[in-house]
């Protein structure tokens with residue numbers, strides 16, 4: 001349904017990833033790579049229903065995945 005969440009540090013820092021999780025669609029205009037994903041995957045990345053603190057925790061967690 002979406003891209004593998006691996007080696008995200010190649011493309012993201014903590015602040016940008018939190019911003020992406022706040023409004024994924026806004027990043028399609030900023031990143032050709034993410035725009036390309038919208039052609040590859042039939043569904044859109046949903047806006048996670050998280051508090052700012054939870055978004056920061058999720059971002060930190062997935063940035064650590066290799």
Ligand code: HEM
Pocket residue numbers: 001002003004005008011024025034037038041042043044045046048058062
């Ligand atoms: C805890 C849940 C989720 C997290 C933390 C998460 C996180 C992410 C991240 C970090 C990216 C960017 C990947 C990259 O830079 O290579 C991404 C992209 C994407 N995700 Fe998710 N995701 C979640 C759930 C989902 C679900 C449930 C779907 C589909 C039903 C989905 C669909 C997509 C798609 C299609 C993209 C491509 C780009 C875009 O549409 O913005 N994600 N996701």
